[in-house]
Amino acid sequence: MAKIKKGDTVIVIAGRDKGKTGRVLSVLTDSDRVIVEGVMRVTKHVKVGQTQRGTTTGGIETVEAAIHVSNVAFYDAEAKRAKRLGVRTEQVERDGRTRTVRVRVTRGHGDAEKDI
Template sequence: MNIKKGDTVKVIAGKDKGAEGKVISVLREQDRVIVEGVNRVKKHEKAVNQGGRAGNTGGIVTTEAAIHVSNVMLVDGDGVTRVGFRRDEVTKRRTDGSEYTAQRSVRVARTSGKEI
């Protein structure tokens, strides 16, 4: 999955098409993401009394529901972009002080080629 928590995405399909928001969480098993301010649903919550301040009052709560990851695209600058990957050579340091080279995978924007 190319979308990560904290990314700014734009909805490209569905009832909230055109809306932009920040990814709150990623559900990898279901291929879904929860985006801030997008796909808002109302849930009925039961009042739970666990003593003192611990219980909730219940009622109707508005919250974000998950949407499929194929319905969002990553925002890059003014528009949206696809996500690619590039392998970069980096030098790492061992605990004994010696150095070695390794490869690191980074996400890049396909439109601009810049690292995300």
């Protein structure tokens, strides 16, 4: 189970954007990287072309680049700090059957575990 998922709020803990927070736009599982909104903005040169409607595209644009998952941490907005994540298994009854479900929880800092 991935600890950082799409839609999570994370804080950058290393690199040129250290200290910035943002929402995860996508997770690249094959390379262990995430794309975070407003973080690691790079300049991209796009070749000029035309769409089917006749509008021109291209030029210089700034886009978010991927950042390694080890350089971000889950950000708890209530506590206003980074939190570590863990996984806990629970027994849940669904459709008359008991199933084992994995749930992400925050860990550490002396806090009680909290489901995410």
